[in-house]
Every structure is written in structure tokens, then in C-alpha cells.
Amino acid sequence: MKKRELYLAMDSTDPLGRFHEQFSLPENVIYLDGNSLGARPVKALERSRQVVAQEWGYGLIGSWNEAGWRALPEQLGNKIAGLIGANHGEVVVTDTTSINLFKVLAAALKVQADVDPSRKVIVTERSNFPTDIYIAQGLAELLDDGYSLRLVDSPEELPAAIQTDTAVVMITQVNYKTGYLHDMKELTALAHECGALTIWDLCHSAGAVPIDLNGADADYAIGCTYKYLNGGPGSPAFVWTSAALQDKVNQPLSGWWGHARQFQMEPGYEPASGINRYLCGTQPITSMALIECGLDIFGQTTMEALRKKSLALTDLFIELVQERCAEFPLTLVTPLDHQHRGSHVSFEHPEGYAVVQALIEKGVVGDYREPRIMRFGFTPLYTRYVDVWDAVEALHSVLSTESWRTDKHMTRKKVT
């Protein structure tokens, strides 16, 4: 029979267990929403004090050079490169995921237009994170040149949707709702066979699953730093292109940070060579500097070790929920197949919103996504086996006592 003590024992021998103390988490909270906003590395507090008090307050303008602010986009990019199968000099941290998607999508369409202007279709999932779809729609509308989106309703439909009219296949590697993990290598090969380029949104996979962009022969990637990478609320995003594509075309958000000679202040744009041409404007240093605190924790382990624990945690969660909560109307929407599972698990429940609110009240923080989906993120750097046990006990309690069935929990908060 399963017991809580078993999981405490697993934590005590977990080779990754030592990382828990490098994060600052409130007591009496089981945080299963690190897939939305990662927890705070302990060191981020001292680093923020240093940036604000010393570097800004004392070093003032000189800190752009002397405190290394100017180098942060590349420096952080190089640390992320090691987590996503990219090489040194191929990644920069800058702007937001949405903005970076606009840059690489515009670049990819330009690369295609130069070769075959009849390719006008962008293929993606209807359940892709909405901002990805919106950005593609905004760019298509701006270009006003016949571009359109082809939205597929399931991963299985993707191969048939990639055709000779396809310019770009734009996929979020781990689906934000379902947790479905796409096969990057296989889909990229399929796209290339049809002459399409690939853009990978790594928001829900960077720091969550091993990624090998160059090994998969991918073309472009973007992603965020504030989920599994623990960069802090809204910390700037990252962007990667394959070495072959870096210098092929300009990206349209051609600000002075992407110029070949930024401080010559010339009145004509000439893009920097390499990934730096994907920089645009001056970055929010106080947010950006904190990203390094999270990345340096990743530097102490491997994505393979993290993946192993991630799968153990999600396996355990699924198993315990199915055992303990079998009588309730829960439907697992995350694949059981390891090959297609990211690091979060989603269950549908007819009153998912209210159940998640009731769980949060009990100190178990997951989140809710329309329609009916309860999401639980498992971040192997700081989620413990006993947390999984305790979370499922709390879920069982909420469902069996129907503590979610109150006005307070069932009334939607104003979220926009």
C-alpha cells in the first residue's frame, strides 16, 4: 500500500533533491504552476539588490559597460543555448515571446518568398498558445499578400496539413493545454521534405525536456525564460536561428541594438551579422539580470537527469489521481506515452475552474485553462515526490467534499 512516508524516503535519496533549497518557496504551499511562473531562485533577491542599489544607483550610466549590462542578451543566450541544443553565439535573450515570434516568422516568410513566392500558408495547431496564432494573423494582415493560417485540430493531422503551399510550420513543442510533446526531429524532417521551414516555440519545453535544435535540423526557435527557467515575472524571452539562416535576411523590427555598428549612429540600417540582428531596443535590465540566477542552477545538473525526474513525477501524479480520484469526472488529456509528454499534466473536469480555486485555497497551486482544463506543472528542480502525494490528497479532499461548490470558487475573477 502506498504511503506518504514512501515519498519522503524517495525525496531523501533523490539526486536532484538538493536543488529544492536553492529556491525560495512559501511554507504550506505546494507549487504546481512553475510551468506558468517559475519559483524564485534564492539568489535572485541579492542579485536584484545589486542591480538596483549598486549598478543603477552607484554605477549609473557606466554600468552598461562596467556591470556588463550591454553583454547580457548574448551572455544569457549562451547559457540557454546549452539547454536547447544550440551552439554558442546562436541565441540572444530579448523582448517577449510574441515579439520574437514576429521577428522569426517575418524572416522565415521572407526566406521562402525569395525562393518560391507561392508558398503562402503557415501551418499550426488550433490549440497552439493563442498569442502565436494572433502574431501570425497580425503579420499576415500587415503583409496583405495572401498569407493565411492552416489550423489543425490534433497533432495527428499535422503531416497531412504540411503541403507544397506551406511556407512555415510553427509549433509549440509542448502544448500549453494538453502537455503534448511534439517530435521535433520528425516534424522538422516532414516540413523540410515539403520545402517548409520550422519555427519552434519552446515556452513549455525549455528547461522542462531535453531539446536538440541543431540535432533536429530546426530552423527558428523562440521561448520564454519565466516558466521552467525561473527568470522572474515576465523576464525577457529568447530567440534562436540555425547558423545557416542567421544572416540570410533582415528581420523587420530593425532597432539600433541589431545594427552592425550600434554607436556609430548612422542614418541607415545595416544588420549585425549573426544572431545579434534579432536584437531591437534597450532591454529591461533589472528583470533581465535575474534570469542568470535560474540558469546557473541548470548549470549544476543535466537536462537528462531533470527529464528522468520529470517523468517520474508526472507518472506518479497520473497514477495517484487515477487511483485516488477514480469516482470523479476527471479526464486525462496529457499523453501517457513518455515520448509525447512534457512536464505538466492536464485533467479535464466539468467544473475545472472552481476545483482549481478550491485547491489553491488549500495551498495546492495549479492553474486553469479554458475550457475545463486543470493544469499541474512538475518542475523537477524543486517539486518533490511528497508534493505529488500531498497534492493528490488535496485534490481528493476537494472533490469528495465538493468544497469547490461555493459561489466564491465558481465565480470567475475578472482576468483581463
Add this chain to the structure above:
Amino acid sequence: MKKRELYLAMDSTDPLGRFHEQFSLPENVIYLDGNSLGARPVKALERSRQVVAQEWGYGLIGSWNEAGWRALPEQLGNKIAGLIGANHGEVVVTDTTSINLFKVLAAALKVQADVDPSRKVIVTERSNFPTDIYIAQGLAELLDDGYSLRLVDSPEELPAAIQTDTAVVMITQVNYKTGYLHDMKELTALAHECGALTIWDLCHSAGAVPIDLNGADADYAIGCTYKYLNGGPGSPAFVWTSAALQDKVNQPLSGWWGHARQFQMEPGYEPASGINRYLCGTQPITSMALIECGLDIFGQTTMEALRKKSLALTDLFIELVQERCAEFPLTLVTPLDHQHRGSHVSFEHPEGYAVVQALIEKGVVGDYREPRIMRFGFTPLYTRYVDVWDAVEALHSVLSTESWRTDKHMTRKKVT
């Protein structure tokens, strides 16, 4: 005869003198570069601790609602509105100046194209801040529809350059090099007479000079928060459109934060009504939250009081430099005419770069811009009259001893 004591006395009776202590500045530094990176408000340190330790570390994902992160773009925008002659609900803080310029320029061109597609010219100054020109070039190249820039070489040439082919007049209100202050009302009227729309870049004027966007009947404006507004290094920028133009067209960087129903996660973009449609992705909260500390200091005075002191400071600097340094090859490039002067003063010197380095070594921090321009920013919230005296004494010392004539000062640092 002028004496240092005179200026100490002026500071002691200065009604704005009390604001100096609300900023944290290093001792033995005279900071005349607040036009590039504003000084740190004392309160920003405690606020950063609160955001990182409490809101992120303890409140975690809940802080988006409970700590008010979600409302920051509008909340800060409303505080900036009061400084730039905009109304409540017309300004949001988000992204960078470059990115916001792309949004409003694309919107302005769309508004024009819907009325008269033959308007294809964007008029601006050749000496505009380069990123503004680069962004316009990037958008023109992306649209690939015959758009071009018309660059004028002096403010006097602007009226003749605005013609019936002109879609947009895009001007930085205070020129970053010369400190020249354009007449917003006059130029806007000129543009409108020709059927052109105006975009005002307020980077060097927000918080530096009184601005009345609605009074001038302006169309679009963007600006940064890290110069005179003291928001912190690279803190997010702001964007304004006139009420009449807010809902007229979509802007192309259509991320989920600009959606009418952000959390409904619909697979089709529908812009929010009002200025919120100029939002795009998730913002860097740790940087963004600090902007309020600077804005709240502005809330304790008026732009008119600040302008009066700004002009007194720049008058004094010009007068003292011309008196004390008459024998040196200095050329004033900032207008003497108050109507056309911003809050920084620029002198050309054949070895401007080296002179600025030597001044910095003596604790007087100005900056250098190609070619030959030494810039000195006067930020009336924290610059004192005695600072002006001391800065000119230091300049005289550097020039008369030729302390700038060393390899160390004459060798350019790698700045890109």
C-alpha cells in the same frame, strides 16, 4: 563676480531643492547624464525587494492579480498621461520605444492607406535618433509597397519636406544630439494641413519639458521611461494615440495582451478597444514596477516648475561655459532660444570623446555622441545649481590642463 557660494545659496532657497534627497546618487559625482539613464529614486530599492521577495517569491503566480502586476501597463500609463498632456486611458507602458514606434508607424500608415494609398513618404530628421529611422526602414522594407523616408538636414527644412505625398511626420520632440526642441503644435498643424499624421518620439522630452499632446492635436506618441522619468535601466516604454485614432485600425504586433478577451484563449485575434490594443506580450514586471517610484516624485510637483528650473540650469551652464572656457574650441549646438531648447546642452569639441572621458574621471558624468558632441543633461529634480558651477570648473580644468590628451582617454572603448 560669480562665486560658488552664490549657487549654494540658490540651492538652499530652490523650491525644488527638496527632491534631491529622494534620489540616491553617489558622493563626489556630478551626474549630468540623466538624459540617458535617470538616477535611482531612493524608494526603488525597497520596491524591488518587495517585488522579488514578496510578490514573486511568496505570492508567485497569484501576484498577477493580487499584487496588481496585470494592471501595471495601464496604471503607469495613467501616471505618465498627466505629464504629457494625455487623458486617463490613453497611455500604456509596454515593450521598448523601438517596438512601440513600429506599432504606431504601422497603424498610421494603415490609416493613411485606407484614405489615400498614394501617400508613401515618412518625413523625419536625418539626425533623429537612429533607431527611429531604422524602425521606419524595417517597416518600409517589410511592407514592400513603395514606402520611403525623406530625411531633412535641419528643423528649418521640415515645412518644405511635408508635402501631399507625406503619410507621416515622425519627429523626436527634443533632438538627442542638439537638444533642439520642436514646436509640437506648429508642426502638427503643418502636417495636418498637408493631410499627414504625426508621430512624436518623447524620449528626450517626457519629464523634461511640458508636453501637451491633446492640446497640440497630435496623433501618436511613444517614449521611454528610463531617462528623465527615472524608471531604471531599460525600463519599458510608453505609447499613446489620440482618442480618435485608438480604435481605427489594428496594430500588427497583435499579441494576446492586446486581445479583447485575453483569457478566453480564442484562436482568432480581436483587438481590445482603446489603447490596450497596443499591448502585445507579457511584460518584465521587476523592471516595470520600479517606474512608479520615479513617477510618484513627479506627482509632487508640476512640469511648469520643473521647466523653469531646467531653463535656469541650462542658461547658467551655457553662460558659465562661455565665460570660463572662451579660449577653447567649443561650439554650442543647443539653441539659445528657450522655445527651442530641451533639457540637455551640447557642445562640440574636436576631441569631444576624450574630453568627456577626462571629465568622467573627475566625477562629472556627461556623455558623448558622434561626431564630436559632448552632451550634458540637466534634470531639475536632482541637479543643483552648484553642480553646474562645479561641472564648469571641472571642464575648465580638463581643457586648460589638457588632461584629456592621454591614450587612455583618447582610445575608444568597444561599444558594440
